[in-house]
Amino acid sequence: xxxxxxLNEEIMRFVRLLKASVSRAAGPDRSALLLLWxxxxxxxxxxxxxxxxxxxxxxxxxRQAAQLVxxxxxxxxxxxxxxxxxxxxxxxxxxxxxxxxTESRREAIEEALRHWSDARVAAFTExxxxxxxxxxxxxxGASTSxxxxx
Numbered sequence: 792x793x794x795x796x797x798l799n800e801e802i803m804r805f806v807r808l809l810k811a812s813v814s815r816a817a818g819p820d821r822s823a824l825l826l827l828w829x830x831x832x833x834x835x836x837x838x839x840x841x842x843x844x845x846x847x848x849x850x851x852x853x854r855q856a857a858q859l860v861x862x863x864x865x866x867x868x869x870x871x872x873x874x875x876x877x878x879x880x881x882x883x884x885x886x887x888x889x890x891x892x893t894e895s896r897r898e899a900i901e902e903a904l905r906h907w908s909d910a911r912v913a914a915f916t917e918x919x920x921x922x923x924x925x926x927x928x929x930x931x932g933a934s935t936s937x938x939x940x941x
Contacts, residue, residue, distance in 0.1 A: 809896060819862050823855035824888070827864060827881065831889050835868060835880035864888050 810821060829844040830836060836844070842852040856879055859865035864885035870876040881889075904912055 809899070819855070819858040819864065823858045824864075824892070826852065826855055826859060826879075827885055827889050830865065830879060830881045831886065835878040837870065837876060837878050841879060859885070 826841055826845060829841055833844070838853055838856060839849055841856070842849040845852060856865060859879075860867060862884075863882055865879050866882050867877045868880050870878045907915075
């Protein structure tokens with residue numbers, strides 16, 4: 792399936808371009824900033840849960856989380872279900888950082904598509920939505936089959 796190979800290359804190129812489109816100030820590295828998204832969407836999380844959500848080693852996520860705490864984007868709170876443990880939670884500055892990154896990416900995409908017609912953007916959006924649904928369905932199927940064989 793040669794077209795899948797080409798699509799993969801274009802997706803990887805898009806990811807690199809998208810990452811480069813967000814201006815970088817001094818502070819946590821990009822990989823640490825990726826920890827903000829699960830906290831934004833899922834709420835406060837234990838470190839091991841955050842590592843699982845990111846698909847990374849807990850020791851790596853621990854170092855990245857420390858960067859976020861130091862920079863004031865995340866704070867440690869006592870876990871209400873187990874007072875011996877802590878959870879990581881977004882601060883107002885962390886929410887603002889997420890908003891800024893989202894807005895920067897939106898602006899970069901809008902600028903890249905400025906010469907496209909509204910109809911072309913709408914068609915591309917629908918195709919991309921369908922692609923994401925197919926990937927999500929495949930991942931659900933893969934995780935289901937892994938659980939069935941465990």
